[in-house]
Amino acid sequence: MSQIVGIDLGTTNSLIGVMDSGFPILLADSEGFRLTPSIVHFPVSGEPLVGRPAGRMKAISPERTVFSVKRLMGIRPGETGKDNFPFRVADAQGKTTIVIGDQTVTPEEVSTIILRKLKADAEKSLGSAIDRAVITVPAYFNDLQRQATKRAGEAAGFTVERIINEPTAAALAYGLDRLKDRAKIAVYDLGGGTFDISILELNEGVFRVLSTNGNTRLGGDDIDRDLVRLLEERITARYPEIRHELKDPLFSARLRELAHDAKLRLSDENGVQIEIPFLSGNRRFNYLLSRQELDAITRPIVRRTRSHCLRSMDDAKVAPRDLDEVILVGGVTRMPIVRQLVAEIFQRLPNTSQNPDEAVAVGATIQAGIISGEIQSVVLLDVTPLSLGVETFGGLMNVIIPRNTTIPCKAGEMFTNAVAYQRSMRIKVLQGERELAKDNWELGSFEIEFAPVPKGVARVGIQFEIDANGILHVLARDVSTGQQTLLDLASAVDVSDEAVEQMIAESVDHAFEDMSERVWTETSIKSNELLPAVKSALTLVGDQLTEADKQEIDGLVKAVNEALDSKDIQRLKSANAALDQGTQHLATLLIDRAMSEAERRRAG
Ligand code: ADP
Ligand code: MG
Numbered sequence: 327m328s329q330i331v332g333i334d335l336g337t338t339n340s341l342i343g344v345m346d347s348g349f350p351i352l353l354a355d356s357e358g359f360r361l362t363p364s365i366v367h368f369p370v371s372g373e374p375l376v377g378r379p380a381g382r383m384k385a386i387s388p389e390r391t392v393f394s395v396k397r398l399m400g401i402r403p404g405e406t407g408k409d410n411f412p413f414r415v416a417d418a419q420g421k422t423t424i425v426i427g428d429q430t431v432t433p434e435e436v437s438t439i440i441l442r443k444l445k446a447d448a449e450k451s452l453g454s455a456i457d458r459a460v461i462t463v464p465a466y467f468n469d470l471q472r473q474a475t476k477r478a479g480e481a482a483g484f485t486v487e488r489i490i491n492e493p494t495a496a497a498l499a500y501g502l503d504r505l506k507d508r509a510k511i512a513v514y515d516l517g518g519g520t521f522d523i524s525i526l527e528l529n530e531g532v533f534r535v536l537s538t539n540g541n542t543r544l545g546g547d548d549i550d551r552d553l554v555r556l557l558e559e560r561i562t563a564r565y566p567e568i569r570h571e572l573k574d575p576l577f578s579a580r581l582r583e584l585a586h587d588a589k590l591r592l593s594d595e596n597g598v599q600i601e602i603p604f605l606s607g608n609r610r611f612n613y614l615l616s617r618q619e620l621d622a623i624t625r626p627i628v629r630r631t632r633s634h635c636l637r638s639m640d641d642a643k644v645a646p647r648d649l650d651e652v653i654l655v656g657g658v659t660r661m662p663i664v665r666q667l668v669a670e671i672f673q674r675l676p677n678t679s680q681n682p683d684e685a686v687a688v689g690a691t692i693q694a695g696i697i698s699g700e701i702q703s704v705v706l707l708d709v710t711p712l713s714l715g716v717e718t719f720g721g722l723m724n725v726i727i728p729r730n731t732t733i734p735c736k737a738g739e740m741f742t743n744a745v746a747y748q749r750s751m752r753i754k755v756l757q758g759e760r761e762l763a764k765d766n767w768e769l770g771s772f773e774i775e776f777a778p779v780p781k782g783v784a785r786v787g788i789q790f791e792i793d794a795n796g797i798l799h800v801l802a803r804d805v806s807t808g809q810q811t812l813l814d815l816a817s818a819v820d821v822s823d824e825a826v827e828q829m830i831a832e833s834v835d836h837a838f839e840d841m842s843e844r845v846w847t848e849t850s851i852k853s854n855e856l857l858p859a860v861k862s863a864l865t866l867v868g869d870q871l872t873e874a875d876k877q878e879i880d881g882l883v884k885a886v887n888e889a890l891d892s893k894d895i896q897r898l899k900s901a902n903a904a905l906d907q908g909t910q911h912l913a914t915l916l917i918d919r920a921m922s923e924a925e926r927r928r929a930g
Contacts, residue, residue, distance in 0.1 A: 328456070328457065328458060329344055329345070329452075329454075329456055329458070329694075329698065330344075330345075330456075330458040330459060330460060330487055330694035330695075330697055330698045331343065331344050331445075331448060331456050331458070331459050331460070331484075331691070331694060332344070332350070332459070332460045332462075332495075332687060332688070332689070332690030332691030332692070332693060332694040333441065333444060333459050333460065333461045333462070333479075333687065333690055334462050334492070334495070334686040334687035334690055335364070335396065335437060335440065335441065335461055335462065335463075335475065335478075336364055336396070336517065336518075336686070337364060337394050337396040337397065337517060337518055337519050337520055338363065338364060338393075338394070338517055338518025338519065338545075338546070338547075338657075339361040339362060339363055339364060339518070339657070339683065340361075340362050340363075340364045340440055340441075340444060341360055341361060341362065341444075341684060341686075341687035342362075342444040342445075342447075342448050342687065343687050343688060343690065343691035343694075344448065344452065344456070344691060344694070345691060345692075345694065345695040345698070345700045345701070348695075348700060348701070350499075350688045350691035350692050350695065351691075352684055352687055352688065352691070353447070353448045353451050353452070354447075354451065355377055355378075355443070355444070355447040356447045356450065357377060357378045357379070359378065360684065361683060361684075362376070362377040362378070362440070362443065362444060362447075363377050363378055363380065363381045363393075364393065364394070364395065364396065364440055365377065365380040365381045365384065365391060365392065365393045366380050366391070366392045366393075366395070366436050366439050366440060367379070367380035367383040367384075367387065367390060367391045367392075368390045368391075368392070368426045368427075368429065368431075369390070370390075370427065374439055376439055376440055376442075376443040377440075377443060384579065385575065385576055385579025385580070386576070388412035388413065388575070389412060389413050389414065389426070390413065390426050390427070391412075391413065392411075392413055392424055392426075392431075392436050393411075394411070394518075394519060395424075395433045395436040395437060395440075396433075396437070397519070397542070398415065398422050398424075398433035399433050399434065399437065399467075399471050399474045399475060399478075400433075400434075400467075400468070400470040400471035400472075400473070400474035400475075401422050401433070401471075402422070413425075413426065414426070416430070418430060424436065433474070434474050434477055434478045434481070435478075435481070437474075437475065437478035438478045438479075438481040438482045439482075441459075441461075441478060441479055441482035441484070442482045442483070445459075445482055445483060445484065456484075457483060457484060457485055458484060458485045458487050458694075458698075459479055459484040459485070459486055459487065459694070460486075460487055460488045460489075460490060460690045460691075460693045460694045460697065461475055461476070461479050461484075461486060461488075461489055461490075461690070462489075462490055462491065462492045462495050462686050462687075462689070462690045463475050463489055463490075463491065463492065464491070464492055464520070464522055464540075465491040465492065465493055465494075465522065465524050465535050465538040465711070466522070466538050466540065466711050467796075468711070468712075468757070469757075469769065469796065469797055469798045470769075472489050472795060472796050472797055473797055475489060476489055476795065476797075486795075487694070487697050488693060488697060488794060488795060489795040489796060489797075490689075490690065490693055491524075491535060491796075492515065492522070492655070492686045493513035493515065493522065493524035493526060493535065493538070493655070494526065494533050494535065494689070495685070495686045495687075495688075495689025495690045495692075495693060496513050496515070496653060496655045496680075496685040496686050496689050497511055497513060497526055497528075497533055497653065497689065498533075498688075498689035498692045498693060499680055499684075499685040499686070499688035499689035499692065500651070500653045500677060500679065500680050500685065502526075502528065502651060502653070503528065503531060503533070505528050505650055505651065506528075506650070507528065507529065507530060508527065508528065508529060509527070509528045509650040509651065510525065510526070510527050510528075510536070510642075510644055510648055510649050510650055510651075511525070511526045511527075511528065511649065511650060511651045511652070511653060512524070512525055512526075512635070512638075512639075512649050512651070512652045512653070512672060513525075513526060513653050513655055514631070514635070514652060514653070514654055514655065514656075514659065514668055514672075514676065515540075515654075515655035515656045515659075515686075516544075516545060516546070516628070516631065516655075516656040516657075516658040516659050516664065517545050517546065517655075517656040517657065517658065517683075518545050518546045518547055518656075518657070518658075519542075519543065519544075519545040519546070519547045520540065520541070520542050520543075520544065520545055521540050521541045521542075521544040521545060521630075521631050521634065521656075522538065522539075522540040523538070523539050523540055523631070523634050523635050523638045524537070524538045524539075524638070525537045525538075525638055525639060525641075525642035525644060525649075527642075534732055536641070536642035536643075536644070537638045537639075537641035537642040538638065538711060539634040539635070539637050539638035539641065540634055541630065541631070541634060544627065544630055544631065545656070545658060546589075546656075546657060546658040548627045549589060549620075549623060549624050549627055549658070550582060550585055550586050550589065552623045552627070553585040553588070553589060553620065553623055554578070554581055554582050554585045556619070556623065557581060557584075557585060557600065557613070557615075558572050558581070560611075560613055561602070561605075561611055564611060565605065565609055565611070568605060568606060568607075568609065571605065571606060577604070580604065581602070584600060584602065588600055588615055588620075589620060589661075592615070592617045592620045592661075593660045593661050593662065595617070596616065596617050597614055597615065597616045597617065598614075598615050599612065599613075599614055599615075600612070600613045600614075600615050601613075617662075620663075621663045624661060624663050624664070625663060625667070628658075628663065628664050628667045629667065631667075631671070632667075632671050635671050635672070636671075646671075646672045646673040646674065647673070649672060649674065651677055652668065652672045652674060652675075652676040652677060653676065653677045653680075653685070654668065654676050654677070654678055654680075654682045655682050655683075655685050655686060656682055656683060657682065657683040659676075659678075659682040660682060660683075665678065710727055710728075710729060710731050710733060710735075710792060710796075711729065712729050712757050712758055712759060713725045713727065713728050713729040713757070713758065713759055714726055714727045714755070714756070714757050714769075714790055714792075714798065715727070715755075715756050715766075716741075716753055716754060716755060716756060716788060717754040717756055717763035718741070718763075719744040719851070720847045720848070720850075720851045721762060721763045721764060721847065722761065722762060722763060722844060722847055722848075723756055723758070723760060723761055723762060723763050723765075723766050724739070726738065726739055726788065726790045727790050727792065729759060731792075733792045733793075733794070733796055734791075734792055734793050734794045735791070735792050736789065736790070736791045736792075737789070737790055738787055738788060738789035738790065739787075739788055740785055740786070740787050740788075740805075741785075741786045741787075741788060742782050742783070742784050742785060742786070743776070743779065743781060743782065743783065743784040743786075744781065745781060746779075746780050746781040747778040747779070747780070748778070748784075749775060749776065749777075749778050750773050750774060750775040750776070751773070751774050751776070751784075751786060752771055752772070752773050753771060753772055753773075753774060753788060753800070753802050753811075754768055754770075754771040755768065755769045755770050755771060755798075755800050756768055756769065757769050759832075760832065761843060761844040762843055762844070762847075765832075769798070770800075772802070772811055773811075774786060774802045774804060774809075774811050775804075775809070776804040776806070776807065776809075777804075777806065777807065784804070784806070785804070785805035785806060786802060786803070786804055786805065787802070787803045787805055788800070788801070788802050788803075789801045789802075789803070799812065800812070842895060845895055846893070846895050846898075849895060849898050849899055849902065850890060850898065852902050853886050853889075853890055853898060853901075853902055856886065856902060856905055856906065857883065857886060857887075860879065860883060860905065860909050860912070861883075863909070863912045863913070863915075863916055864876075864879070864912070866916065866919065867912065867915040867916055867919055870915055871912070871915075875911075878908060879905075879908060879909060879912070882901070882904050882905040882908045882909070883905065885901045885904065885905070886898070886901040886902060886905050888901075889901040889902075
């Protein structure tokens with residue numbers, strides 16, 4: 327069986343590993359580093375540069391150097407506005423693209439270029455070809471973001487064996503599959519530009535993600551930015567006359583690099599000497615930066631992770647004392663101040679036994695080993711971040727797979743036609759927590775046709791299946807004809823990870839309104855069934871009613887119509903009930919009429 331590699335396709339850095347004699351090892355790229363910056367530079371002519379060589383071009387040619395492309399994976403145009411990239415992000419035919427000169431590339435293609443380098447460098451160091459991979463994604467990645475990642479891997483020449491969640495991979499790397507049953511683990515991941523917190527539970531050797539939370543605009547880059555600001559202040563205090571020099575893009579890129587290096591060194595040292603010999607007019611700038619100064623910058627940034635941690639524990643219904651382990655992931659967690667703040671949040675010392683920026687890749691490699699049979703036991707299980715369902719008659723959300731269901735999973739429901747003799751039904755696949763269909767995201771829709779039958783007779787089964795990669799397959803089947811339709815997700819509308827956070831927050835904020843809207847919709851559906859039924863009964867058997875009866879029914883009908891206009895749920899409910907009650911004898915007359923007609927037919 328051929329080897330399978332494990333890949334952490336990170337926002338800032340990517341890594342690749344392989345099992346060697348039962349141990350996961352990470353492979354160095356052609357520059358000699360295990361961490362390959364997720365940066366691609368597109369020169370005016372020739373092949374793109376990837377990794378460290380591309381990173382060096384960031385300052386020189388910012389508009390042709392693409393970084394943090396993971397933020398754009400599977401993202402709907404218009405949702406990209408929050409990022410201020412120095413390269414051009416555009417919207418071409420409803421797709422997010424990156425424009426470089428007269429060339430355009432998609433985020434997926436940029437990821438493919440990064441994956442291709444990882445693959446080529448790994449093959450060089452192994453001396454053999456590799457074509458199978460396990461790739462990690464953030465736990466909150468939605469279906470389309472997972473699919474985009476999978477396609478990027480395939481375009482790079484891999485068979486993508488599995489897409490797994492980053493926190494789950496990290497837990498594997500920390501060896502937590504050997505913990506006691508029902509152990510609960512917090513995975514705290516602070517990377518270059520994103521913060522993720524996940525609570526996992528180990529159950530009979532199986533990991534389950536109980537909850538996820540985070541901030542997609544929080545990470546080491548914020549520390550770099552604030553440190554650059556501090557250095558700029560110190561430089562201008564010393565040489566106010568060269569303030570304008572600081573604005574030069576090359577100068578600020580070099581300053582940023584210096585700041586970044588100083589930050590890394592301060593994780594191990596108490597002070598670093600910063601020297602800037604490249605100021606104009608023989609000016610020199612020397613500064614001894616202390617760890618305390620860096621801590622003062624870092625503290626407020628890391629404090630912002632606290633509320634996410636608390637919410638995540640709340641969602642998972644665990645208190646800090648219920649946690650068996652807190653593990654650290656992401657380069658920033660190498661900083662002592664971060665470890666200290668994490669210990670305060672979770673009221674325990676975090677486990678620091680692994681290299682935090684390598685743990686996800688090591689876990690992906692272990693998962694690759696499990697698939698290839700080199701390692702036994704441990705199955706990975708994850709949960710759906712948002713509920714999935716379909717729109718029903720009246721515009722309501724009908725949940726088929728609730729949020730936080732363990733995947734892989736399969737669920738279905740039977741639907742019928744709401745209108746007599748309708749020939750088709752539009753199935754809208756929705757994702758979200760709101761009661762009304764229109765407030766949730768439409769992932770896609772399709773039409774299913776069936777033979778015309780009276781109202782409520784058609785039987786359409788809809789099945790949702792989420793596979794081990796977290797990808798959704800929707801199947802609709804007309805039970806009487808057996809005709810099947812599988813949802814094509816290519817036309818799907820996508821949602822960003824931030825939007826997921828927002829959706830959950832909104833569903834809580836609107837819970838009461840949503841409930842009342844739902845009750846209103848259901849009540850008005852009832853009215854809209856009653857009114858035409860009464861009307862047709864009156865034309866058929868109205869002549870058998872007394873004038874007083876007729877007037878009474880007219881009054882009840884009027885009351886329902888007025889209640890519909892008033893938008894008052896209670897009023898509509900009682901008007902419906904009164905009309906229902908007041909037309910009972912009408913129903914009796916209808917039945918009598920139908921029976922005597924049947925008799926007449928039999929006699930004739
Ligand atoms: P991502 O998951 O976003 O790809 P990483 O986990 O590789 O990112 O983390 C990258 C971030 O970690 C960068 O902001 C980098 O500066 C920071 N980092 C890496 N090593 C250290 C260190 N020793 N001290 C402080 N920050 C570090
Ligand atoms: Mg990461």
